[in-house]
Amino acid sequence: MIDVRNIDELARRLAELVPPGLNAAGQDLANNFKDTLRAGLRRMDLVTREEFDVQRAVLLRTREKLEALEARVAELEQRPASDE
Structure with a gap:
């Protein structure tokens, strides 16, 4: 199974790259990043x-x-x- 902590960390780092004016959407973006990363990794059949x-x-x-x-x-x- 994929290590969820690594996905969470990567999603957090991606969310930090969002411009400061969009911080309100930061958590939503982080959640979307996590979901997208997990879906992509599942398709890779690792x-x-x-x-x-x-x-x-x-x-x-x-x-x-x-x-x-x-x-x-x-x-x-x-x-x-x-x-x-």
């Missing part, structure tokens, strides 16, 4: 950090197994035909 970390761990385990199998195949290929 994965959570937890999902990313799980898949990274799976990839690392798979890579380790592949390297072990490659080493084993290389070892077997080095054996003379009479040892098989």
